[in-house]
Amino acid sequence: RPHIVWFRDDLRLSDNPALTRAASSEAPIVALYLLDEETRRPLGGAARWWLAGSLRALEKDLRKRGIPLVLRRGPAMEHLVDLATSLKAQAVFWNRRAGADSEADEDKSLVGALKNRGIDSAHFQANVLFSTNDLRTNSGAAYRVFTPFWRAACRLSPERPLPIPKAMSGWEGEISGDILDAWCLRPTAPDWAGGIAEAWTPGEEDAQRRLQVFLGHPVLDYAEGRDFPAEAVTSRLSPSLRFGEISPRQIWHSVKAAQSSGDIPDRAGEKFLAELGWREFCHQLLAAHPALAVRNFNSDFDHFPWAENEVALARWQEGRTGYPVVDAGMRELWATGWMHNRVRMITASFLTKHLLIDWRAGEKWFWDTLVDADPANNPAGWQWVAGCGADAAPYFRIFNPVLQGEKFDPDGAYTRHWVPELALLDKRWLHHPWDAPEAALKSAKITLGQTYPSPLVDHSKARKRALASYEEMKRAR
């Protein structure tokens, strides 16, 4: 009788407690992946692209070890239980999903349904560093502020990652399942994913490679350089963490090992681990607040007078707002399925504060276009920027997109790359081309309003309007 390993957001063989547990006896293993778009939020386009590549890589890695990967579509209560029953499985193992406290009920029901059929099961923590139960405030609640959360977390030590199990055998019988290509996770006509395919290789092997590249040098510049999008010193591990091709424990212990051996200074490593800490923070927030993607964390914002503005939303989505660094970010996102963190903050602030568009519209767009679109980090990031989140940026701190561009892309390398129609403009005007003298525009072959849009809104007017809306919300609450 086989063991079933149900893969979810943990598309890897190493540091996979469910797989290790399944391999701990001689029972043959069947791997299962369920595409559940009925009981879970359907993935966006870019994340579906990533999933296709990641499943293909997983299938290959499992096949090398003789283990079949069965694909089925639909909720676990139906398909997992059906497969386990029809194979007369001994046991089913899975890893809890990050932010999974809200899913604890589903896990419990599955364990019950399997038990009723005489099938054992067990689930494990694998996709976060710390269990939310180990991290509570003195009153037993989830943390709402990052700094004390992370201080408490750093007193704990994450378990050591597990190696790939050495001895594993696969189930050799026939099992019906779907064919990956039939899920059409990747676009064909039109194939808009060319830039994404150029930028990324999904799968466990490439995730480990990216970690090694990062620890080889970029990490040394991380603390100083991480806010500068042209410098490319961040790890780019986000889609791999999202789909569990690499575990946070593997990252944590690799960084600690590099620190102990003196390969990287403490400060660089700690700054990076603190960002991993934000991921943990967002996941414990989601666990405590399952409606994070739809409901304002701070309910005062239920009274915020958001504007309906389809035209402005479309211009933001297309990267045609007339603010160069905003447009650069939105175009990077569209072309590669990823955007640098600093620019995510600038573009999100522009949508919610300059255009007064509800953060949920931005969250949805990012959900559809990011390869790392994450159920915890994405809504938490949006709510943080919009001012309605836990430990959020104060609403009245409104990013000035010109100053942000000048500060974080001072030479304009990032902006010129993604907004090539401004490539020839002198850096004095690059982040505010509307102030450039006619001659400067002419020699850079720019006609505002034609070759590059005029600004959608005036910064100081938009800032005043946003602050007035905030006051209106305060009066209405």
Ligand code: FAD
């Ligand atoms: P690094 O700087 O190398 O950081 C390492 C890892 O730490 C990241 O891969 C990520 O898992 C985690 N991390 C880093 N910064 C944050 C953060 N601010 N919040 C939570 N986790 C963090 N991140 C996502 O993974 N998915 C999302 O859908 C997502 N949406 C966002 C939306 C907005 C509006 C904002 C402001 C941020 C969002 N982030 C999201 C967080 C952050 O921008 C990305 O994690 C980061 O840019 C990924 O690049 P990296 O892997 O090179 O990061």
